[in-house]
Amino acid sequence: MTLDTTELDTTDLDTAEPQTRAGVDPQRWPDVAAVPSSSAARLRGAVAHALFRRATADLPIAIHRPGRGTAAAGGDGERPRMIITDPTALARRIGTSGLIGFGESYMAGEWHADDLVGVLEPFAARIARLVPPSLQRLRALVLPGHPDDEENSVGNTRSNIARHYDLSNDLFAVFLDETLTYSSGLFASDRHAAQASFADLADAQRVKIDRLLDQAGVGPGTRLLEIGTGWGELCLRAAARGAQVHSITLSSEQRELAWRRVCAAGLGERVRIDLLDYREVRGRYDAVVSVEMIEAVGREYWETYFQTIDRLLVPGGRAAIQAITMPHERMLASAGTYTWVHKYIFPGGQLPSVQALRAAAQRDTGLRVHDELSFGRHYAATLALWRQRFAANRRRVADLGFDGTFMRMWDLYLAYSEAGFRSGYLDVRQLTFGKQVRP
Template identity: 65%
Template sequence: MTVDRDDRPSISRTDRTGRPAVEPAPDSAAAAVRGVAARVLFRRTARAAQVTVDDGSTRSEAGGGGPTMTLVDPDAMFRRLGSSGLIGLGEAYMAGEWTADDLVGVLVPFAERVGTLVPPALQRLRRLVLPSQPPEEENTVDNTRSNISRHYDLSNELFALFLDETLTYSSAHFESDVAAERATAHDLARAQRVKIDRLLDHAGVGPGTRVLEIGTGWGELAVRAAARGATVRSVTLSAEQRLHARRKARDCGFEDRIRVDLLDYRAVHGEYDAVVSVEMIEAVGMAYWPTYFATVERLLAPGGRAAIQAITMPHDRMIASAGTYTWIHKYIFPGGQIPSKEAMRDAAAGAGLRVDETDAFGVHYARTLRLWRERFEANWPRIADLGFDETFRRMWTFYLAYSEAGFASGYLDVVQVRLVRDRR
């Protein structure tokens, strides 16, 4: 079957993802004034970050010869920046208004300076100027299913074309930082299984263990836990993931040990020896972290353990950016919020849980994202045949590169933590 496709940026229509289409850059008088201010601020920031900005007529050279950002339509890009901040930067890339031969190389210096990109005086005005998170994206029981579906129900075929054979959509663990830096696509599946096994070890999963998995993914963790002799209940809000995970359990011969429910984690009841969750807390929302950890504590059997893998950011930046509506929210993960290690520790403590062990490996996530992005680009013709257009390609490329830059710069980290009941 052939699928209609459009190789031009679809800047005026809603694509198959259900996300807002990229509108043309604002052209009001106010947007023009803001664009002038954004141009001055951006060029100053680029010089400090040692990024060369080339708009075709002038070239702002970075000291020491840094990566080059090519502005195809600088006026439009700066009007976007002035009107919607970093949302505008991502939208300008999606609309083809700027590009870079080394996208991650351009983004890393900005990620390293994210706390100082905007002068303090202007930072105080950000909540007055920039959009806030829409109430319909708050992670209430009623909204969360829609938020999850917008990303994870895009297409199982899409994810299969850039993930490895395990269909694991979280950071791999390459056993050492040196191994991570040298890893190739051939190493990815093994590194994903290593990551899963480390988490199962933290939770003490073995023969007879009753396991609850919050956030199913496509079923690899459930299968590996069942292979250890555990019985697994996994909950997800993605219909596409549930379908695949149930089929995988059946094909691997574990249909009698794995149950996959389309269910919000807050509605789970029962008692489990181990609760495990991989990079799901980021979708919970800051307001619901206490509920999340209270649910984990409620479901743990006496002597049980929880093991969670989570993306983290510095605590001060988490506080400063809380409530800000970002490009990632608008186009990739509606309703999400990356926690800090301190925020997780405090929310867990409030629920009567104590962080017993922590394992951080952010460098491994940078490499994982690079390998995903390389596979995405290599398989783009097949992805396009699924019905995704050129704007989606630029959106997804920016998302993967933006995320990689966060980990490569050290601004983001990924950790596995073990939680036990606090007996004090």
């Protein structure tokens, strides 16, 4: 495929060469501070600019350039505005690294929005159609691939986890509720979720945890394995039921705080928390619960994950898993794509589809799905509450040593995720598996 660049409309691009971004620490954020400037970047930027104009032409957003007005289908002032202050830098970043560049441009302050979720939601809803199919097939040839050291092998996984979960317990406490639960809450209904305040979130988290424990049949004397400790709320609630809990994590920060919470509640004799990879667990358990951990497993290890659960569960045991999911066709289309979320938020991660989870669980295991609950709208509400709380506490985040680039990154991460759930591109599900006795 060839593209005649003489036909590209670049009248919206600035003629001045984009500069290194002031106010961005080049040591901490090298790819955000530096605007691509090679001849290849200029060519790719021209192509990306044309594709971006085509992709956004019929989106329900307004593209605004200070000093040059607003341009968009129906750009009537009522639609959320994407405000681009450096279109040349944005185009070059997208042309050089795709959606990674789109995110880095936001981190650099080259574009912003008066309603960030409102701008991102139409992109998420039409993500399969934003780039022509002929160019999508070239993605692997022109965009960065996954670094080898982010594969979720036993040797790499701990460092992948640490890059996110070991940032700072105090950082997460800034925006999480009193339960310190970093996953979707479960509200009474979609309507209740849409109207929820931050004061409602802790109860929604407890309802979510209790439903998982109920689904797994956790009660007095249950030998429970929790894969992914978080900050200990599930440990506390399971132990309070009389279960013997073995929880594992690869985050030293989470383990330390979770154990302090367990001891403070007087439940230390019922709980054990180990810094351990799930593949290295030994023993027999009546139940397994895992909340939004499988997203960090990596697609090549999904079968291993379920085979491990199958190995550890007694016959008749149950596993209750909460997972963020995406449509199966999008999962297949994006397989192998290195994204902004991989680079800056969750290295080595991969969102599964429900179809992929069922297939992985059925392959050489006795695990079969007995129950399924979908509540993606509740995650959109949870993320909105986290983002509001984070924004209200920016000074506290700065006092913890996180700079403005980090705060823009985190704001984009939360808004990007919320938009995914609001558009229906993402969902969250609780899946209950029973272990059948195999002949």
